[in-house]
Amino acid sequence: MYQTQRNASEVVAAVLDGRNLTDTLNALWRRQPTLEPRQRAAIQDISYGTLRRLGEIRHALDRLLSRQLDEPLLYSLLATGIYQLGWGRAAPYAVVDHAVRVAAQIGTGRAKGLVNAVLRNYLRQREQLAAQAATDAVARWNHPQWWIRAMQRHYPERWEAILEANNQHPPMSLRINRRRGTPADYLARLTEAGIEAQLVGESGVRLVEPVGVDRLPGFQDGDCSVQDLGAQWAAPLLNVSDGMRVLDACAAPGGKTGHLLELADLDLTALDLDRLRLDRVASNLSRLGCSAKLAVGDAARPADWWDGQPFDRILADVPCSASGVVRRHPDIKWLRRPDDFGRFAAQQAAMLDALWGCLKPGGQLLYVTCSVFPQENSEQIDAFLQRQPEARRLPLSSLPADGQCLPDAAGDGFFYALLEKKS
Numbered sequence: 001m002y003q004t005q006r007n008a009s010e011v012v013a014a015v016l017d018g019r020n021l022t023d024t025l026n027a028l029w030r031r032q033p034t035l036e037p038r039q040r041a042a043i044q045d046i047s048y049g050t051l052r053r054l055g056e057i058r059h060a061l062d063r064l065l066s067r068q069l070d071e072p073l074l075y076s077l078l079a080t081g082i083y084q085l086g087w088g089r090a091a092p093y094a095v096v097d098h099a100v101r102v103a104a105q106i107g108t109g110r111a112k113g114l115v116n117a118v119l120r121n122y123l124r125q126r127e128q129l130a131a132q133a134a135t136d137a138v139a140r141w142n143h144p145q146w147w148i149r150a151m152q153r154h155y156p157e158r159w160e161a162i163l164e165a166n167n168q169h170p171p172m173s174l175r176i177n178r179r180r181g182t183p184a185d186y187l188a189r190l191t192e193a194g195i196e197a198q199l200v201g202e203s204g205v206r207l208v209e210p211v212g213v214d215r216l217p218g219f220q221d222g223d224c225s226v227q228d229l230g231a232q233w234a235a236p237l238l239n240v241s242d243g244m245r246v247l248d249a250c251a252a253p254g255g256k257t258g259h260l261l262e263l264a265d266l267d268l269t270a271l272d273l274d275r276l277r278l279d280r281v282a283s284n285l286s287r288l289g290c291s292a293k294l295a296v297g298d299a300a301r302p303a304d305w306w307d308g309q310p311f312d313r314i315l316a317d318v319p320c321s322a323s324g325v326v327r328r329h330p331d332i333k334w335l336r337r338p339d340d341f342g343r344f345a346a347q348q349a350a351m352l353d354a355l356w357g358c359l360k361p362g363g364q365l366l367y368v369t370c371s372v373f374p375q376e377n378s379e380q381i382d383a384f385l386q387r388q389p390e391a392r393r394l395p396l397s398s399l400p401a402d403g404q405c406l407p408d409a410a411g412d413g414f415f416y417a418l419l420e421k422k423s
């Protein structure tokens with residue numbers, strides 16, 4: 001366990017230094033290819049758990065440390081240790097013992113004694129610290145203060161539920177490939193495989209407990225895909241039918257591309273700025289047994305990749321703050337800054353304007369984000385409708401009237417706006 005604690009501390013230290021959690025973990029797997037699945041799962045569990053609870057953990061450390069600790073790795077070792085003691089399943093004596101061993105490797109002379117004292121004091125004062133944390137907003141909700149205030153302002157009735165949902169483990173949902181069978185048939189196959197699940201949405205199944213994809217019947221043959229329920233709205237909302245010319249403008253890793261191709265036989269172009277991520281679109285489509293034209297390019301610069309033939313449908317699943325998927329990426333809430341939203345909004349507006357020029361009169365463009373911040377969503381669309389008089393927003397009867405889905409037990413947070421170009 002001691003190597004696991006060391007690895008998890010390094011991952012958390014990297015995130016606190018501004019790096020993305022998924023990239024950091026992938027870099028670790030590449031650096032240490034001999035880590036067993038069990039060890040990877042433990043490192044992942046400690047890193048994700050620590051970041052989910054970071055507000056409360058920092059609050060405890062502020063009280064347990066007599067002065068500021070300027071050694072980032074040692075601080076992360078304490079943070080992960082507190083997570084394990086407060087919320088983990090490992091025996092407390094083993095957590096403390098192994099953390100002290102890691103401290104001896106990474107810290108200065110006093111590190112061992114400090115780690116031993118802080119973690120033991122945490123165990124002694126745990127209840128008192130938890131009671132104090134309950135009175136501090138950042139510790140209570142485990143989000144930065146500015147984020148909590150923004151949610152209170154934008155969602156006065158729902159902010160607590162949103163923050164609470166962000167701190168939960170995400171559900172694992174599947175999209176059933178309708179070309180291969182019905183969701184009910186697939187549910188029966190899951191039951192036969194001993195995997196408990198329930199039907200959700202139009203083509204979805206939610207698992208009671210997450211499992212590795214290798215356990216999912218027919219996964220390699222494309223019978224199902226892992227996709228959150230909130231994301232499963234996208235393809236059906238675009239109203240595609242056989243023969244349409246469709247652009248998936250920000251396609252990678254191809255979750256929604258595959259869904260579109262399951263719904264109809266399309267002449268589909270999958271565009272993405274990131275060549276490596278586009279490789280994942282190719283492998284996802286090959287697993288599903290469907291194909292698309294793949295193009296590397298900037299959605300805001302059609303001159304670089306467009307042949308001038310207008311599209312019937314465009315899916316613009318634009319890069320955003322990802323503030324609706326915090327439970328899958330708990331680093332996001334600590335890495336984002338309030339001024340990021342202006343930057344995202346400007347990039348999204350440039351993409352929308354450029355893609356609009358590629359749409360046929362009478363065609364439809366679906367704008368999607370996995371954000372819960374109005375700057376990227378309703379405000380973005382309102383401003384677009386002001387700029388583009390030939391655009392009108394179509395109602396989406398299956399979703400909340402403003403198109404904003406908030407993270408809850410059903411799905412992640414997404415925003416949808418369907419725009420039609422007047423003919």
Ligand SMILES: C[S@@+](CC[C@H](N)C(=O)[O-])C[C@H]1O[C@@H](n2cnc3c(N)ncnc32)[C@H](O)[C@@H]1O
Pocket residue numbers: 231249250251252253254255256257271272273274277297298299300317318319320
């Ligand atoms: C939200 S993700 C798309 C998820 C994808 N639609 C799916 O369902 O699997 C946004 C994607 O936009 C890509 N991207 C970022 N900037 C872009 C740009 N200027 N032009 C095209 N793609 C871009 C990113 O590489 C990323 O793959």
